[in-house]
Amino acid sequence: xxxxxxxxxxxxxxxxxxxxxxxxxxxxxxxxxxxxxxxxxxxxxxxxxxxxxxxxxxxxxxxxxxxxxxxxxxxxxxxxxxxxxxxxxxxxxxxxxxxxxxxxxxxxxxxxxxxxxxxxxxxxxxxxxxxxxxxxxxxxxxxxxxxxxxxxxxxxxxxxxxxxxxxxxxxxxxxxxxxxxxxxxxxxxxxxxxxxxxxxxxxxxxxxxxxxxxxxxxxxxxxxxxxxxxxxxxxxxxxxxxxxxxxxxxxxxxxxxxxxxxxxxxxxxxxxxxxxxxxxxxxxxxxxxxxxxxxxxxxxxxxxxxxxxxxxxxxxxxxxxxxxxxxxxxxxxxxxxxxxxxxx
Amino acid sequence: xxxxxxxxxxxxxxxxxxxxxxxxxxxxxxxxxxxxxxxxxxxxxxxxxxxxxxxxxxxxxxxxxxxxxxxxxxxxxxxxxxxxxxxxxxxxxxxxxxxxxxxxxxxxxxxxxxxxxxxxxxxxxxxxxxxxxxxxxxxxxxxxxxxxxxxxxxxxxxxxxxxxxxxxxxxxxxxxxxxxxxxxxxxxxxxxxxxxxxxxxxxxxxxxxxxxxxxxxxxxxxxxxxxxxxxxxxxxxxxxxxxxxxxxxxxxxxxxxxxxxxxxxxxxxxxxxxxxxxxxxxxxxxxxxxxxxxxxxxxxxxxxxxxxxxxxxxxxxxxxxxxxxxxxxxx
Numbered sequence: 001x002x003x004x005x006x007x008x009x010x011x012x013x014x015x016x017x018x019x020x021x022x023x024x025x026x027x028x029x030x031x032x033x034x035x036x037x038x039x040x041x042x043x044x045x046x047x048x049x050x051x052x053x054x055x056x057x058x059x060x061x062x063x064x065x066x067x068x069x070x071x072x073x074x075x076x077x078x079x080x081x082x083x084x085x086x087x088x089x090x091x092x093x094x095x096x097x098x099x100x101x102x103x104x105x106x107x108x109x110x111x112x113x114x115x116x117x118x119x120x121x122x123x124x125x126x127x128x129x130x131x132x133x134x135x136x137x138x139x140x141x142x143x144x145x146x147x148x149x150x151x152x153x154x155x156x157x158x159x160x161x162x163x164x165x166x167x168x169x170x171x172x173x174x175x176x177x178x179x180x181x182x183x184x185x186x187x188x189x190x191x192x193x194x195x196x197x198x199x200x201x202x203x204x205x206x207x208x209x210x211x212x213x214x215x216x217x218x219x220x221x222x223x224x225x226x227x228x229x230x231x232x233x234x235x236x237x238x239x240x241x242x243x244x245x246x247x248x249x250x251x252x253x254x255x256x257x258x259x260x261x262x263x264x265x266x267x268x269x270x271x272x273x274x275x276x277x278x279x280x281x282x283x284x285x286x287x288x289x290x291x292x293x294x295x296x297x298x299x300x301x302x303x304x305x306x307x308x309x310x311x312x313x314x315x316x317x318x319x320x321x322x323x324x325x326x327x328x329x330x331x332x333x334x335x336x337x338x339x340x341x342x343x344x
Numbered sequence: 345x346x347x348x349x350x351x352x353x354x355x356x357x358x359x360x361x362x363x364x365x366x367x368x369x370x371x372x373x374x375x376x377x378x379x380x381x382x383x384x385x386x387x388x389x390x391x392x393x394x395x396x397x398x399x400x401x402x403x404x405x406x407x408x409x410x411x412x413x414x415x416x417x418x419x420x421x422x423x424x425x426x427x428x429x430x431x432x433x434x435x436x437x438x439x440x441x442x443x444x445x446x447x448x449x450x451x452x453x454x455x456x457x458x459x460x461x462x463x464x465x466x467x468x469x470x471x472x473x474x475x476x477x478x479x480x481x482x483x484x485x486x487x488x489x490x491x492x493x494x495x496x497x498x499x500x501x502x503x504x505x506x507x508x509x510x511x512x513x514x515x516x517x518x519x520x521x522x523x524x525x526x527x528x529x530x531x532x533x534x535x536x537x538x539x540x541x542x543x544x545x546x547x548x549x550x551x552x553x554x555x556x557x558x559x560x561x562x563x564x565x566x567x568x569x570x571x572x573x574x575x576x577x578x579x580x581x582x583x584x585x586x587x588x589x590x591x592x593x594x595x596x597x598x599x600x601x602x603x604x605x606x607x608x609x610x611x612x613x614x615x616x617x618x619x620x621x622x623x624x625x626x627x628x629x630x631x632x633x634x635x636x637x638x639x640x641x642x643x644x645x646x647x648x649x650x651x652x653x654x655x656x657x658x659x660x661x662x663x664x665x666x667x668x669x670x671x672x673x674x675x
Contacts, residue, residue: 026485064485070515075508078474079481082463086413086482109468110475118456118464119447120670154671178673206675253675 001198002165008053008190010164011129014171015054015091017200019061022089025175028067028080029093029129033058036068050095051131051190073103077128081111084126084180091175094130097146097184111180112155126181127174133186133224134274137318140310145223145275150182151251151284157181157205158252162226164194166249169203176202186224206253210262214242217332218262218269221247222281225272225323232272232328241332251281259285260293267298270331272323277305299335304328349407351571353564361632362641364406364563368398368620369645370431371422375594377649378421378438378452382598388440391452394422396593399619400525401426403566404493404586407574413461413479413492415472418453419525419592420465423495427462429455435652441659448662449670469530470503472496473522477509480518480583491519491577499530501544510585514551519577521570524587525560531596532604545587553583560588561613563623591617 005013018025032054035046043062048055058066069076073094080092094100100107107128114122134143151158157179161167167185174181211226212233221229226247233243244262248255263269269289273282282303289301304323312318350356356364375395382391394401397419405414405426416423424434429445437444438452445457456464463479466472476494483490500506501524513520524544528535541547548555554576558565566588573584591613595602602610615621627633633641 024486067481070508070511072508072512074505075474075477075512078471078505078509079478079512082413082415082475082478083481083485084478085458085463085475086479088482088485105468105471106474110466110471113454114456114464115673116670117446117450117454118458119445119449121446122456122458122464123673157672157675179675 002195003198004193005164005196006191006193007164007167007185008051010168010196011053011171011185012055012057013196014168014175015057016060018091018172018175019057019065021200024087025089025091026065026067026083027054027057027091027093028069028076030069030071030095032093033063033066033068036063049093051187053185053190054093073099074106077103077106078110080126081106081124084124085114085122089125089175091127091129094128096142097130097132098141098144100146100149107150107156107180107182108153112153115179116155123178124180125178127171128180128182129171130182130184131187132184133188134311134318134322135188137313137315139313143311145184147184147222147251148275148280148284151281152279155180156252157250159183159205159250160223161249162189162221162223162247164192164196166203166209168196169201170205170249172200173202173205177205184223189224203249205250206255208246208248208255208258210258211245211247212243214244214266216241216266216268217243218259218266219243219245219328220259220269220271220285221245222271222273222275225274228323228325229272229328232325235325235329236332254285256288256292260289263289263293264296267296268332268335269297270302270304270328272304272328274306274323277303277308280305302331302335304331349571351568351575353567356632358632360406361627362637364402365623365627365633365638366641366645367402367426368563368623369641370648371395371398371401371425372620373645373649374425374431374435374652375421377653379594379598381653387438389451391438391598392419392596393592393594393598394419396613396619397422397525397527397560397590399563399566399623400523400560400588400590401495403563404521404523404570406567407570408461408491408493410459410461411488411490413463413476413490415463415475415479415492415494416465417472417495417497417500418465418467418469419497420455421452424455424457424462424465428460429457429462431648431652432655436656436659439656439659440661441656442662443655443659447666449666469497470500470505473500473505473509476520476522477512477518480513480520481516483519484516489578491521491574493521493523495523495525497530498524498526498528498535498539498544501541502530502539510547510551510553510583513583514553517580517582519580520583521573521577522583522585523570524585525590526587527590527592529592529596529604534604543587545585548585553585555585555587557587557589560590561617561619561622563619564626
């Protein structure tokens with residue numbers, strides 16, 4: 001059974017299911033409820049997170065388990081790390097992924113390292129939820145997509161759900177995983193609706209989804225760029241080219257096999273990623289395919305990404321900055337000969 | 345430690361005094377041995393020794409059980425020993441051997457034993473402060489009576505995490521005790537140079553929690569302050585800052601020339617002000633331990649350290665496959 005739900009509602013549903021299932025699950029972060037100790041609110045939350053994603057959760061579970069923190073990311077992220085080590089399963093919200101600069105040590109040097117550095121004797125079952133993505137004119141410090149930063153670090157797992165169904169299943173997997181996981185919520189997807197499974201279900205990490213099959217081109221889309229890839233595939237179909245669109249769903253672990261098998265079939269690969277292009281997930285996937293499937297490639301691998309520049313504020317500039325179906329088609333044209341696509 | 349403890353040193357039992365003196369000696373002899381072996385080039389990596397500061401770790405941990413947590417620093421051997429970590433496992437870890445507490449994958453700066461509530465020595469200055477808050481939060485959410493102790497240096501008191509953690513512990517009334525080992529130096533800079541505050545315990549007033557500065561070379565002073573703080577924490581009365589004025593007998597790291605130290609101050613620290621000599625005087629004056637019993641402890645510890653070194657030297661290095669094991673619980 002499925003039910004129509006927004007990306008935002010899928011998150012809220014997953015958190016409630018997890019908190020009902022296990023009393024060790026807590027939600028902690030800046031204004032995840034909001035309005036703590038304000039007399040007239042009593043046990044009501046003021047916000048439920050800056051985008052209202054966690055609204056209503058404090059009313060169900062109370063402020064002992066839904067904890068508003070001071071605006072002090074090092075402090076509460078470090079607390080969440082060792083709360084995980086000492087017996088809780090915290091869901092720690094980093095409001096915007098851009099704020100990682102204030103608590104990178106807690107994530108990179110503490111959460112990611114304990115299991116290894118302590119010889120396998122400590123576990124850190126921590127989930128970090130964080131908001132990423134451009135497209136809201138939120139400018140350079142509230143629009144980045146920093147998943148590559150975390151994918152780089154051994155010990156962390158990274159999920160980039162592109163739709164409500166995956167969001168719920170991946171978030172539940174994250175919460176009940178014994179390793180630290182960072183789940184990226186693209187802010188422009190919060191309102192998008194889709195069919196979501198009812199009740200508790202999980203989606204395993206490291207399993208990509210083939211969103212549509214094709215024999216001429218493989219397009220790997222990251223996060224919401226899966227949708228851009230699908231739009232490009234629809235346009236290409238009109239021109240007689242069949243694209244295979246792959247959503248990796250998690251970057252760490254990465255389902256290399258599904259991507260490589262697709263490239264073996266299509267001989268062409270475009271990776272669509274709105275993050276910066278240098279040392280990025282797109283670049284990483286290109287390197288892996290170049291290494292493991294070079295002989296199957298009929299054309300150079302293309303990356304359709306943001307430029308090596310911060311996210312601009314002005315709406316026309318931000319639009320230019322982002323990947324688009326047109327940019328994907330342009331890349332494909334260069335792979336098969338521009339003549340074919342002069343009409344697009 | 346697992347035996348019944350008193351809040352005040354004046355009520356200390358013979359059993360407890362013996363435990364305390366043994367732990368202090370274990371730390372001193374362990375560190376002296378590591379110093380000598382490091383100088384011979386037989387220990388890899390960076391090593392920071394705790395000798396001189398024994399009264400702090402032992403005076404605090406005397407009040408804790410295995411259920412209580414501690415967070416530590418890069419200078420963590422003393423905290424590990426006081427919290428009950430195995431000497432053989434610790435020494436083997438420092439030697440990088442498979443039998444080490446972290447199977448040779450952590451080293452001196454990362455010795456941990458979560459089963460003993462020792463949440464790890466930590467290579468990042470200031471990192472232990474938020475971690476202690478998390479252990480306190482677990483105790484609060486799970487409604488246990490456990491406490492968390494954060495050992496940190498005077499250097500870390502200038503770090504943002506100190507203020508974030510103390511503030512959070514204060515607003516949430518967490519069962520956390522912030523034990524500052526003010527040894528006068530953050531690396532090669534003096535406390536007076538690096539800190540605008542005169543006393544780190546002054547921040548207790550700012551954050552409206554309990555706090556005090558004690559003579560960190562005096563076991564009984566630390567013991568009394570920690571005893572009160574632990575009772576307060578277990579009773580839900582919130583956090584405490586205890587600033588312990590102490591001194592590190594060795595340098596910041598092994599190999600440090602220590603040119604920034606005052607020779608007279610160093611001399612006083614290792615003679616008349618020495619924590620172990622002062623506790624020996626105390627136990628003799630208070631008829632807790634005799635000269636003969638002290639010597640017996642010294643000998644027992646000497647044998648235990650000798651055994652830890654033999655155990656480590658004879659232990660194998662980790663298997664090659666350990667390079668990539670335990671990166672994740674599952675992947």
